[in-house]
Amino acid sequence: MSDLTKNAVDVLPEGRLAEQLGAGRPLRVKLGIDPTTADIHLGHTVVLEKLAEFQRAGHTVVLIIGDFTARVGDPSGRSSTRPLPSAEEIEANAATYQEQAFKILDRGRTEVRRNSEWLRMPPEDLLGLLARATVARLLERDDFQKRMAAGTGVTALELLYPLLQGYDSVAVDADVELGGTDQKFNLLFGRSVQEAYGKPPQSIITLPILVGTDGVQKMSKSLGNYVGVTDPAPEMFGKLMSIPDAAMPEYFRLLLGAEQPAEPPNRAKRELARRLVDRFHGAGAGERAEAAFNRVFVEHAVPDDVRELELDPFLGANGGNEVHLPRLLAAAFDLSSSEGRRLLAQGGVKLDGEPVPAGALDIPASLLDGKILQVGKRRFRRLVVGPPRNS
RNA sequence: GGGGGAGUGUCCGAGUGGUUAAAGGAGACGGGCUGUAAACCCGUUGGCUAUGCCUACGCAGGUUCGAAUCCUGCCUCCCCCA
Numbered sequence A: 001m002s003d004l005t006k007n008a009v010d011v012l013p014e015g016r017l018a019e020q021l022g023a024g025r026p027l028r029v030k031l032g033i034d035p036t037t038a039d040i041h042l043g044h045t046v047v048l049e050k051l052a053e054f055q056r057a058g059h060t061v062v063l064i065i066g067d068f069t070a071r072v073g074d075p076s077g078r079s080s081t082r083p084l085p086s087a088e089e090i091e092a093n094a095a096t097y098q099e100q101a102f103k104i105l106d107r108g109r110t111e112v113r114r115n116s117e118w119l120r121m122p123p124e125d126l127l128g129l130l131a132r133a134t135v136a137r138l139l140e141r142d143d144f145q146k147r148m149a150a151g152t153g154v155t156a157l158e159l160l161y162p163l164l165q166g167y168d169s170v171a172v173d174a175d176v177e178l179g180g181t182d183q184k185f186n187l188l189f190g191r192s193v194q195e196a197y198g199k200p201p202q203s204i205i206t207l208p209i210l211v212g213t214d215g216v217q218k219m220s221k222s223l224g225n226y227v228g229v230t231d232p233a234p235e236m237f238g239k240l241m242s243i244p245d246a247a248m249p250e251y252f253r254l255l256l257g258a259e260q261p262a263e264p265p266n267r268a269k270r271e272l273a274r275r276l277v278d279r280f281h282g283a284g285a286g287e288r289a290e291a292a293f294n295r296v297f298v299e300h301a302v303p304d305d306v307r308e309l310e311l312d313p314f315l316g317a318n319g320g321n322e323v324h325l326p327r328l329l330a331a332a333f334d335l336s337s338s339e340g341r342r343l344l345a346q347g348g349v350k351l352d353g354e355p356v357p358a359g360a361l362d363i364p365a366s367l368l369d370g371k372i373l374q375v376g377k378r379r380f381r382r383l384v385v386g387p388p389r390n391s
Numbered sequence B: 001g002g003g004g005g006a007g008u009g010u011c012c013g014a015g016u017g018g019u020u021a022a023a024g025g026a027g028a029c030g031g032g033c034u035g036u037a038a039a040c041c042c043g044u045u046g047g048c049u050a051u052g053c054c055u056a057c058g059c060a061g062g063u064u065c066g067a068a069u070c071c072u073g074c075c076u077c078c079c080c081c082a
Helices: A016-022 A042-056 A087-101 A123-130 A135-139 A142-150 A156-172 A181-196 A233-241 A245-256 A265-281 A285-298 A325-333 A337-345
Strands: A010-012 A028-033 A060-065 A110-114 A176-180 A203-207 A308-310 A315-317 A322-324 A349-351 A362-364 A372-375 A379-384
Touching (some): A016 A203, A028 A042, A028 A156, A042 A060, A042 A176, A042 A203, A042 A245, A060 A087, A135 A181, A156 A181, A176 A181, A181 A203, A265 A285, A308 A325, A322 A325, A325 A337, A325 A372
Parallel strands (some): A176 A203
Antiparallel strands (some): A010 A203
């Protein structure tokens, strides 16, 4: 019992969860995720790990893929209406979400449902649902209050979101629903909806929102400050090494369930990164990622798995056998050729570790073949003439 | 339905006829320092076949030698009244 509420911010209503657990029956523990982006990141795993704890205690997890609600747009914590993903994106994301969630959840104790199963209901049923809540209640939430005060609009669709999420709880007979603290209103509202349908109201548990790698904003794909559970090991390690020291205690507590060890910050952060890489890539992956990290950032050497780039398509400048560097950079690192020029002008481009002189825009292919093209500290490509020699 | 206000570059936000590819800030990127931390310093930040050319201030037209700035229509958003 005490385990199951560790790290929780709210466990409501008071005493309810203890009662439910005391009854000895396996509980149906619900989590809804809207497939609005492609990847599950470490922020999601805080809640997923909690679900896994419930599973280990013998309870059943009901994972709801919000393929219908993704088309409505959860207003939680938003300062403006979010752009909605297309049907194709939702479909694609729904598939990857499940796969990624099972990196943490026990497949055998998880019931996966899509809320389009029940939310795609006849209009008269939908109206029946709408009749069960008052506008005043829907407007209570403070994120709406803020938005209305700020003059940014709230769409009628967003207003309805909590009703739909609440109906999910009705549809799956949820005993408990988990979510981030930003979900508190929606979770509580679900109780009202269940009651309105004559069902026993769920208890709710909210968990802290993990801060992103910038250490300031919540972790989110759209903010670009996330660590995806499917990120390659070296990338995951690197991203974790880049978090501000101030964010470390939170990462230790929420992701590892431990206190930050009393050792120099750099050592602690390496441990954090190793352990998390191990978790998602298997034992030993953390050490390998750390070794690769040391090679690039401590020894300033070239990583051992540099992708190759074929030079042939870029031949042609100055009579045929020179390569126009801005274009090469653009293709190699997904830049514009103007950006490539700027990097050259700023001395940010190296060949085999040697800075390329600012004025050099065209270089004979023979001088590039086999060399390592580098931009900044961490972007590399091995240049080759002819077909790639390895993958 | 009536009245009022607003739409600027990745974001925020100046700019009301002419050195404006558009102040300033944030973010991002490059360089320095370093622990891919923080803090700090410097630089860059529309695109291109690049000493020039093209595109750009909601959309479409118009006035003008010249428009983000003026006019007309349209679209979108917000506020107040009903």
